[in-house]
Amino acid sequence: MDRRLLLLGLLRRQEMHGYQLNEFIEHNLAYCADIKKPTAYYLLEKLAEQGYIAEVDEAETPSNRPPRRTYRITLEGEHLFYTLLRENLRRDQGLVFPVDMAIAFIDALSSTEAHALLRERYEAVQQQLQAMRDVPQHSGPLQLVVEHHIAHLEAELAWLDKVIGWLADEAT
Amino acid sequence: MDRRLLLLGLLRRQEMHGYQLNEFIEHNLAYCADIKKPTAYYLLEKLAEQGYIAEVDEAETPSNRPPRRTYRITLEGEHLFYTLLRENLRRDQGLVFPVDMAIAFIDALSSTEAHALLRERYEAVQQQLQAMRDVPQHSGPLQLVVEHHIAHLEAELAWLDKVIGWLADEAT
DNA sequence: GGGCGCATGTAATGAGTTACATGATTGA
DNA sequence: TCAATCATGTAACTCATTACATGCGCCC
Numbered sequence: 001m002d003r004r005l006l007l008l009g010l011l012r013r014q015e016m017h018g019y020q021l022n023e024f025i026e027h028n029l030a031y032c033a034d035i036k037k038p039t040a041y042y043l044l045e046k047l048a049e050q051g052y053i054a055e056v057d058e059a060e061t062p063s064n065r066p067p068r069r070t071y072r073i074t075l076e077g078e079h080l081f082y083t084l085l086r087e088n089l090r091r092d093q094g095l096v097f098p099v100d101m102a103i104a105f106i107d108a109l110s111s112t113e114a115h116a117l118l119r120e121r122y123e124a125v126q127q128q129l130q131a132m133r134d135v136p137q138h139s140g141p142l143q144l145v146v147e148h149h150i151a152h153l154e155a156e157l158a159w160l161d162k163v164i165g166w167l168a169d170e171a172t
Numbered sequence: 173m174d175r176r177l178l179l180l181g182l183l184r185r186q187e188m189h190g191y192q193l194n195e196f197i198e199h200n201l202a203y204c205a206d207i208k209k210p211t212a213y214y215l216l217e218k219l220a221e222q223g224y225i226a227e228v229d230e231a232e233t234p235s236n237r238p239p240r241r242t243y244r245i246t247l248e249g250e251h252l253f254y255t256l257l258r259e260n261l262r263r264d265q266g267l268v269f270p271v272d273m274a275i276a277f278i279d280a281l282s283s284t285e286a287h288a289l290l291r292e293r294y295e296a297v298q299q300q301l302q303a304m305r306d307v308p309q310h311s312g313p314l315q316l317v318v319e320h321h322i323a324h325l326e327a328e329l330a331w332l333d334k335v336i337g338w339l340a341d342e343a344t
Numbered sequence: 345g346g347g348c349g350c351a352t353g354t355a356a357t358g359a360g361t362t363a364c365a366t367g368a369t370t371g372a
Numbered sequence: 373t374c375a376a377t378c379a380t381g382t383a384a385c386t387c388a389t390t391a392c393a394t395g396c397g398c399c400c
């Protein structure tokens with residue numbers, strides 16, 4: 001659902017072929033976009049079938065390169081783009097944190113072991129946070145996305161501290 | 173993956189039948205557990221096939237009630253439980269926020285419309301936060317889960333404020 | 345007699361992933 | 373000559389969901 005928004009949003013700015021889209025996503029949106037290559041190709045094919053994007057026939061492939069399919073967005077695609085955009089902005093489909101299940105049963109472990117595992121987790125989150133801080137400053141709305149991640153990673157670290165504190169209390 | 177952890181974790185405390193598990197989850201873990209009834213039944217069947225849980229033959233069904241399948245955890249199940257628990261505690265599989273895709277393209281909307289949509293979102297998140305605050309205080313680790321959600325919902329609200337502020341700046 | 349609670353499932357579908365296939369060109 | 377880059381895809385599979393089916397007993 002949101003993957004279609006991603007593809008349409010990029011094609012709206014510029015016509016591109018699949019490989020180019022995948023590269024762009026991997027290099028510039030890796031931290032927020034979640035799509036694998038075959039999924040992208042599949043989705044492009046489907047969006048094209050449904051008339052939301054169209055293959056650009058005039059697009060030529062450099063002669064010494066594999067043939068490529070270049071797409072542009074159609075009017076219906078623009079329309080779908082706006083629908084998806086509005087829907088995704090408006091609605092919050094409340095998050096589920098997989099770790100919660102582990103926390104719910106954390107008392108099955110000795111507090112020593114739980115502590116060690118949580119420290120590992122803490123450090124992993126800290127690294128993600130550092131990675132986000134290292135992302136070069138964007139000018140447009142992408143900067144907001146980076147700040148979004150930073151905000152949640154910081155919240156996660158603070159909460160992990162609390163959990164570790166709770167563990168220590170329980171241990172006594 | 174984490175759904176198996178949920179079922180095993182509950183069965184580890186007490187043998188139960190499917191309906192009972194589903195009721196318990198719906199009434200006590202609705203905010204953090206993410207599993208539908210048919211999935212639970214399916215998973216129970218599979219866990220039983222694989223020997224991680226076993227049907228309790230001595231369990232009797234009240235005569236005027238539909239027959240039920242009661243399960244208990246096995247030794248192998250305990251083992252799997254601990255493996256999943258450790259894995260889920262240790263690893264953080266970094267979150268992806270679907271809204272990020274919409275934010276990335278938010279400049280396609282007039283700042284007036286974007287503002288209105290974000291306000292809707294803000295209120296929805298605020299309601300989720302209130303719902304979490306209304307959850308009665310737990311004593312065990314479940315309290316940590318509630319606090320986890322509260323922490324992230326608060327972070328989300330603060331970030332939304334920032335986004336709304338950014339919109340206002342852009343508009344000028 | 346009509347709806348709810350109890351209790352278990354099946355069938356069809358969806359959405360996405362992994363692993364693999366292909367084949368040309370470019371650079372070390 | 374060996375690996376990497378360019379470029380597109382297919383096939384098989386996983387995981388979970390939705391919608392539906394079934395049937396008894398209880399209560400109003």
